[in-house]
Amino acid sequence: MEIKKVFTSKAPEPAGHYSQAVVANGLIFISGQLPIIPETNEKITGKIEDQTLRVLKNIEAITMAAGSNKSKIIKITVYISDISMWGDVNRVYSAFFGKDKPARAVVPVGDLHYGFNIEMDAIAAL
Numbered sequence: 001m002e003i004k005k006v007f008t009s010k011a012p013e014p015a016g017h018y019s020q021a022v023v024a025n026g027l028i029f030i031s032g033q034l035p036i037i038p039e040t041n042e043k044i045t046g047k048i049e050d051q052t053l054r055v056l057k058n059i060e061a062i063t064m065a066a067g068s069n070k071s072k073i074i075k076i077t078v079y080i081s082d083i084s085m086w087g088d089v090n091r092v093y094s095a096f097f098g099k100d101k102p103a104r105a106v107v108p109v110g111d112l113h114y115g116f117n118i119e120m121d122a123i124a125a126l
Contacts, residue, residue, distance in 0.1 A: 032121045
């Protein structure tokens, strides 16, 4: 099995020993994405809606760099620091995906890196 690494400057560079994503057997495995603007490296720590949209845009950019698009996202895991924010996250998430509805898990986790309130990873098809 061939494993291909994916990288795009339109998503934050990995800060550790991992790839933005890897492709194997026709699937794209996207590493956890944080609300960081890739062009400026600015960390979005304000409203959960802004953090959520930035994370989704980063996931979309990686999906596109791998040769796919957001409509082919199969599964997303959402890590959230405070489950009471879920309604706001879900509104942004629903607007972003529209008619598409990937499988999803939501995991309340407590504190995340840099004071962020959300992180997501994803699996998509090519």
